Amino acid sequence: MISRYKIPRGKPRNALPDGVRQDIRWRCSRHPLHSPEALVKEYLAAPGDKAWQKFRKGYRAELTRRFRTDRAPFDDLAALARTQDVYLGCSCPTQSNPRVDRCHTWVALEFMQEKYPDLVVRFPDHQPLD
Secondary structure, three states: OEEEEEOOOOOOHHHOOOOEEEEOOOOOOOOOOOOOHHHHHHHHHOOOHHHHHHHHHHHHHHHHHHHHHOOHHHHHHHHHHHHOOEEEEEOOOOOOOOOHHHOHHHHHHHHHHHHOOOOOEOOOOOOOOO
Protein backbone atom coordinates (compact mmCIF):
# COMPACT_ATOMS: atom_id res chain seq x y z
CA MET A 1 0.00 0.00 0.00
CA ILE A 2 1.17 3.51 -0.74
CA SER A 3 -0.31 6.67 0.78
CA ARG A 4 0.88 9.98 2.19
CA TYR A 5 1.35 11.55 5.58
CA LYS A 6 1.92 14.99 7.00
CA ILE A 7 5.40 15.35 8.41
CA PRO A 8 4.69 16.60 11.92
CA ARG A 9 6.62 19.25 13.77
CA GLY A 10 7.25 18.62 17.42
CA LYS A 11 4.81 15.73 17.73
CA PRO A 12 5.63 12.51 19.54
CA ARG A 13 7.01 9.74 17.39
CA ASN A 14 3.95 7.58 18.10
CA ALA A 15 1.83 10.09 16.12
CA LEU A 16 3.53 8.92 12.91
CA PRO A 17 2.00 6.19 10.73
CA ASP A 18 3.36 2.67 11.02
CA GLY A 19 5.23 1.68 7.90
CA VAL A 20 8.00 3.02 5.71
CA ARG A 21 7.95 6.81 5.74
CA GLN A 22 9.68 8.65 2.90
CA ASP A 23 10.16 12.40 2.77
CA ILE A 24 9.57 13.57 -0.80
CA ARG A 25 9.76 17.35 -0.33
CA TRP A 26 12.03 19.30 -2.67
CA ARG A 27 14.88 19.22 -0.16
CA CYS A 28 15.02 15.42 -0.53
CA SER A 29 16.24 15.41 -4.11
CA ARG A 30 17.40 11.79 -4.05
CA HIS A 31 13.84 10.46 -4.02
CA PRO A 32 12.32 9.86 -7.47
CA LEU A 33 9.08 11.60 -6.42
CA HIS A 34 10.63 14.72 -4.86
CA SER A 35 9.02 17.97 -5.83
CA PRO A 36 10.98 20.47 -7.94
CA GLU A 37 12.01 23.42 -5.77
CA ALA A 38 11.28 26.10 -8.37
CA LEU A 39 7.76 24.80 -9.02
CA VAL A 40 6.98 24.59 -5.30
CA LYS A 41 8.23 28.10 -4.58
CA GLU A 42 6.34 29.55 -7.54
CA TYR A 43 3.11 27.85 -6.49
CA LEU A 44 3.39 28.84 -2.82
CA ALA A 45 4.17 32.46 -3.74
CA ALA A 46 0.64 32.87 -5.13
CA PRO A 47 -1.46 29.72 -4.66
CA GLY A 48 -4.69 29.52 -6.57
CA ASP A 49 -6.42 27.51 -9.26
CA LYS A 50 -4.26 28.72 -12.14
CA ALA A 51 -1.03 28.35 -10.15
CA TRP A 52 -2.05 24.83 -9.06
CA GLN A 53 -2.75 23.75 -12.64
CA LYS A 54 0.66 25.09 -13.70
CA PHE A 55 2.38 23.32 -10.79
CA ARG A 56 0.53 20.06 -11.43
CA LYS A 57 1.35 20.09 -15.14
CA GLY A 58 5.02 20.88 -14.50
CA TYR A 59 5.40 18.29 -11.74
CA ARG A 60 3.70 15.57 -13.84
CA ALA A 61 6.01 16.41 -16.74
CA GLU A 62 9.02 16.12 -14.43
CA LEU A 63 7.85 12.77 -13.03
CA THR A 64 7.30 11.47 -16.55
CA ARG A 65 10.79 12.62 -17.56
CA ARG A 66 12.38 10.93 -14.54
CA PHE A 67 10.39 7.74 -15.16
CA ARG A 68 11.52 7.59 -18.80
CA THR A 69 15.12 8.40 -17.90
CA ASP A 70 15.48 5.98 -14.98
CA ARG A 71 12.51 3.79 -14.20
CA ALA A 72 14.32 1.59 -11.64
CA PRO A 73 13.72 3.82 -8.57
CA PHE A 74 10.00 3.91 -9.34
CA ASP A 75 9.92 0.14 -9.79
CA ASP A 76 11.75 -0.26 -6.48
CA LEU A 77 9.24 1.98 -4.72
CA ALA A 78 6.32 0.05 -6.23
CA ALA A 79 7.89 -3.26 -5.17
CA LEU A 80 8.33 -1.96 -1.62
CA ALA A 81 4.71 -0.74 -1.53
CA ARG A 82 3.51 -4.19 -2.56
CA THR A 83 5.04 -5.74 0.57
CA GLN A 84 4.92 -2.91 3.13
CA ASP A 85 2.90 0.21 3.89
CA VAL A 86 4.73 3.17 2.36
CA TYR A 87 3.88 6.76 3.26
CA LEU A 88 5.04 9.73 1.20
CA GLY A 89 5.70 12.69 3.43
CA CYS A 90 5.24 16.41 3.06
CA SER A 91 4.42 19.37 5.32
CA CYS A 92 1.03 20.03 3.70
CA PRO A 93 -1.55 20.99 4.62
CA THR A 94 -0.21 24.33 5.81
CA GLN A 95 -1.52 27.87 6.10
CA SER A 96 -0.17 28.71 2.64
CA ASN A 97 -1.43 25.42 1.14
CA PRO A 98 -4.39 24.24 3.21
CA ARG A 99 -5.68 21.63 0.74
CA VAL A 100 -4.00 18.23 0.85
CA ASP A 101 -5.34 17.50 -2.64
CA ARG A 102 -3.17 20.37 -3.83
CA CYS A 103 0.02 18.83 -2.47
CA HIS A 104 2.62 17.21 -4.68
CA THR A 105 2.15 13.98 -2.72
CA TRP A 106 -1.37 13.75 -4.14
CA VAL A 107 -0.02 14.08 -7.68
CA ALA A 108 2.72 11.56 -6.87
CA LEU A 109 0.09 9.06 -5.70
CA GLU A 110 -1.89 9.60 -8.90
CA PHE A 111 1.28 9.03 -10.91
CA MET A 112 2.14 5.81 -9.08
CA GLN A 113 -1.45 4.58 -9.45
CA GLU A 114 -1.32 5.24 -13.19
CA LYS A 115 2.07 3.58 -13.72
CA TYR A 116 1.44 0.63 -11.36
CA PRO A 117 -2.29 -0.20 -11.50
CA ASP A 118 -1.82 -3.23 -9.24
CA LEU A 119 -0.70 -1.05 -6.31
CA VAL A 120 -3.07 -0.28 -3.48
CA VAL A 121 -3.07 3.52 -3.36
CA ARG A 122 -4.83 5.33 -0.54
CA PHE A 123 -5.65 8.98 -0.93
CA PRO A 124 -6.25 10.92 2.28
CA ASP A 125 -9.42 12.82 3.02
CA HIS A 126 -8.96 16.21 1.46
CA GLN A 127 -10.58 18.30 4.13
CA PRO A 128 -9.25 21.88 4.21
CA LEU A 129 -7.00 22.85 7.10
CA ASP A 130 -9.05 24.44 9.87
